[in-house]
């Protein structure tokens with residue numbers, strides 16, 4: 054399985070970031086195609102100089118093959134992330150490696166974080182396979198909550214990884230019948 058390296062993004066990466074977002078198709082994001090104006094707008098809104106979010110380029114042999122961004126690291130809510138592997142590099146194990154790596158980074162660096170959340174579209178089977186493989190448990194099913202650029206509305210699925218499961222290698226099920 055390929056093990057990417059992780060290079061932190063800084064404010065100096067904004068142009069490269071806008072290029073990366075515009076260069077690939079993102080079929081399971083709200084915007085499948087990101088035009089230059091939209092990319093610039095998205096990138097301007099990202100805090101790339103610390104704060105309570107972090108972002109990394111994923112690189113293989115010096116080539117950028119993906120982007121990983123986590124936010125809400127210090128706020129009251131739980132951190133959540135977005136992962137985008139470049140077209141041509143999907144399905145090769147990079148996503149799995151990155152999701153595993155992120156758990157170590159977040160739980161290791163932020164002792165107050167007890168859980169990491171992730172949301173994806175119901176039909177994003179690759180993302181869901183990665184989440185399950187990395188110990189995330191489905192906690193929510195949002196019916197007709199995820200619009201796409203073509204006018205359709207999809208279900209969304211909410212997952213989380215608990216620190217205790219990550220530390221012990223366990224899987225705590227959701228108590229669906231709990232009061």
Ligand SMILES: CC(C)(COP(=O)(O)OP(=O)(O)OC[C@H]1O[C@@H](n2cnc3c(N)ncnc32)[C@H](O)[C@@H]1OP(=O)(O)O)[C@@H](O)C(=O)NCCC(=O)NCCS
Pocket residue numbers: 079080081082135136137138139142143144145146147148149150172173174177178179180182183
């Ligand atoms: C989703 C994504 C992050 C996953 O990363 P990846 O590097 O492609 O994932 P991996 O190669 O580690 O694993 C994907 C797994 O899903 C499986 N998979 C892929 N497409 C599938 C499909 N249509 N049906 C079922 N399983 C599928 C693969 O077979 C693989 O499992 P395996 O290793 O057991 O064969 C990546 O494909 C991506 O960036 N997609 C576009 C952006 C995106 O959707 N991001 C997520 C936003 S929430």
